[in-house]
Amino acid sequence: MNSRTFYNEILNDHNLHPGHKHDLAEANRELEGVNPSCGDDIRLKLRVENGVIKDGAFQGSGCAVSQASADMMLDLVIGKSREEALRLSEIFRKMIQKQAGEEEMELLEEASVLQDIAHMPARVKCAVLSWHTLEEMLKE
Amino acid sequence: MKETEKSNSWRKDFPLLNRDNLIYLDNAATAQKPECVLKAEMDFYTKFNANPLRGFYELAMEATDSYEDARRTVQKFLNARFPEEIIFTRNTTESLNLAAYSYGLSSLSKDDEIVVTIMEHHSNLLPWQMAAAKTGATLRFLECEKDGSISRKQLKEVIGERTKIVAVTHVSNVLGTKTPVEEIVKIAHENEAVVILDAAQSVAHMPVDVQKLNVDFLAFSGHKLYGPIGIGVLYGKKELLEKMPPFLTGGEMIQSVHRESAVFAPLPHKFEAGTVNAAGAAGLAAAIRYIDSIGFDAIEKQEQKLTALAMEELKKIPGISVLGSDKPEEHCGILTFTIEGVHPHDVSAILDSDGIAVRAGHHCAQPLFEYLEIPSATRVSLAFYNTEREVHALAESLGNVRRRMGYEQ
Numbered sequence: 133m134n135s136r137t138f139y140n141e142i143l144n145d146h147n148l149h150p151g152h153k154h155d156l157a158e159a160n161r162e163l164e165g166v167n168p169s170c171g172d173d174i175r176l177k178l179r180v181e182n183g184v185i186k187d188g189a190f191q192g193s194g195c196a197v198s199q200a201s202a203d204m205m206l207d208l209v210i211g212k213s214r215e216e217a218l219r220l221s222e223i224f225r226k227m228i229q230k231q232a233g234e235e236e237m238e239l240l241e242e243a244s245v246l247q248d249i250a251h252m253p254a255r256v257k258c259a260v261l262s263w264h265t266l267e268e269m270l271k272e
Numbered sequence: 273m274k275e276t277e278k279s280n281s282w283r284k285d286f287p288l289l290n291r292d293n294l295i296y297l298d299n300a301a302t303a304q305k306p307e308c309v310l311k312a313e314m315d316f317y318t319k320f321n322a323n324p325l326r327g328f329y330e331l332a333m334e335a336t337d338s339y340e341d342a343r344r345t346v347q348k349f350l351n352a353r354f355p356e357e358i359i360f361t362r363n364t365t366e367s368l369n370l371a372a373y374s375y376g377l378s379s380l381s382k383d384d385e386i387v388v389t390i391m392e393h394h395s396n397l398l399p400w401q402m403a404a405a406k407t408g409a410t411l412r413f414l415e416c417e418k419d420g421s422i423s424r425k426q427l428k429e430v431i432g433e434r435t436k437i438v439a440v441t442h443v444s445n446v447l448g449t450k451t452p453v454e455e456i457v458k459i460a461h462e463n464e465a466v467v468i469l470d471a472a473q474s475v476a477h478m479p480v481d482v483q484k485l486n487v488d489f490l491a492f493s494g495h496k497l498y499g500p501i502g503i504g505v506l507y508g509k510k511e512l513l514e515k516m517p518p519f520l521t522g523g524e525m526i527q528s529v530h531r532e533s534a535v536f537a538p539l540p541h542k543f544e545a546g547t548v549n550a551a552g553a554a555g556l557a558a559a560i561r562y563i564d565s566i567g568f569d570a571i572e573k574q575e576q577k578l579t580a581l582a583m584e585e586l587k588k589i590p591g592i593s594v595l596g597s598d599k600p601e602e603h604c605g606i607l608t609f610t611i612e613g614v615h616p617h618d619v620s621a622i623l624d625s626d627g628i629a630v631r632a633g634h635h636c637a638q639p640l641f642e643y644l645e646i647p648s649a650t651r652v653s654l655a656f657y658n659t660e661r662e663v664h665a666l667a668e669s670l671g672n673v674r675r676r677m678g679y680e681q
């Protein structure tokens with residue numbers, strides 16, 4: 133609907149200048165997430181020690197939504213415990229379904245700029261791709 | 273954003289185009305329908321609805337007449353010799369599958385070759401991959417130049433003695449290029465191969481005469497020809513269709529059935545199993561009459577003018593590269609492009625925020641994108657009811673895309 137405001141500065145900045153888009157030599161977990169409808173392709177790498185995400189990075193290509201979402205997610209989850217990261221992922225999904233409360237959304241920090249994606253079902257997959265990949269990695 | 277451009281008096285025929293805030297430039301995916309098509313479909317249900325070909329009462333006979341009239345309208349449209357050379361299907365995809373399952377599987381064997389182009393829509397590729405896998409035949413590809421053209425040398429190299437089927441698109445749904453059908457048919461027939469033409473992207477834009485082209489089969493979808501969704505056509509030469517086994521079996525396509533055997537109905541019903549889409553056929557016939565009333569001269573002229581304008585405008589925008597030929601007359605209204613640094617899905621989302629509908633992705637032609645080494649692209653496809661004002665609005669919106677994505681310009 134209101135995608136006029138959708139590509140805002142925060143999203144564009146994470147897309148054009150991602151802080152976490154690089155290789156991670158010391159990673160101990162790695163998984164590829166693919167969204168065939170968009171052609172988004174993300175390889176997520178994490179270093180998890182004693183149940184805490186010590187570091188993380190991603191590589192790949194795709195639309196601005198998928199790229200920015202991955203970068204914002206890593207901003208959020210690096211330094212968090214496995215449980216905290218999964219909790220954030222759950223909140224992110226709730227936000228996309230327009231079911232997250234305001235307090236919960238605050239926890240998502242910049243990632244909350246993606247809340248309007250709920251209006252665009254075709255793009256939801258792009259936004260959720262990195263979170264979905266993260267969940268799969270942490271479940272193992 | 274109501275359209276009142278004098279140059280385009282056709283718009284009023286299309287109810288959906290009255291919708292506010294919509295610039296519809298995805299006509300290659302599906303075209304909008306004129307009122308007369310909607311009315312024809314409605315008329316079938318309000319005046320003639322009975323199961324065509326099955327009842328012996330007045331109403332059912334009228335339903336049958338309406339359906340068979342539609343077949344003759346399509347026959348005339350394609351200039352086929354006989355009405356029974358027109359088989360109604362659901363769409364191009366089903367038509368091509370019919371050809372592959374029935375003609376392909378019954379005629380191919382291990383040392384044979386099937387030739388397609390690298391530009392095929394998946395619906396004219398997967399059926400032939402299937403036929404190759406089931407019969408042991410080999411699938412070979414005609415490759416195109418950067419501008420979409422296929423050289424005579426390629427044709428001579430790839431089509432040969434072993435070729436049994438040449439299944440090619442008439443117009444590429446990505447590049448808009450017309451393939452050299454006349455030459456393909458000549459070389460294929462010299463090698464005793466049949467030619468199957470995917471006319472999904474051509475029938476709405478140019479006259480298509482199956483006798484002049486001398487193709488053996490031809491497929492198209494009603495919905496890209498301003499007709500309803502759910503009705504398509506397979507044309508086949510009578511002598512070929514007659515020898516082919518049925519594709520689907522069941523009701524309607526039989527003459528008599530016994531416990532262990534059946535005698536199939538003659539053409540065209542042999543290939544139309546089950547209750548047919550008679551309302552769709554009536555709608556398609558109305559669409560053809562509508563196109564006839566405008567004429568391809570006028571359609572081509574308007575689409576050509578718009579394509580030339582769009583191409584000129586797109587070229588002015590930094591970072592845009594249009595795929596295929598640089599000549600607008602070689603695009604059949606299709607302009608597929610990339611914008612440097614911006615993913616096509618973002619391009620289409622930004623255009624959408626300005627009310628402009630275009631397609632983004634790999635356009636069901638992944639092998640072509642692999643061949644061109646481009647991950648995906650955005651496609652604008654024009655129809656005669658589009659206007660210069662709409663093209664200017666497109667150019668304005670595209671000109672802002674990079675900035676809206678955070679680039680300097």
Ligand SMILES: Cc1ncc(COP(=O)(O)O)c(C=O)c1O
Binds near residue numbers: 363365441444472
């Ligand atoms: C060249 C070409 N062939 C085949 C098709 C398939 O048409 P349909 O989806 O109506 O079967 C399309 C369009 O989608 C097309 O552009």
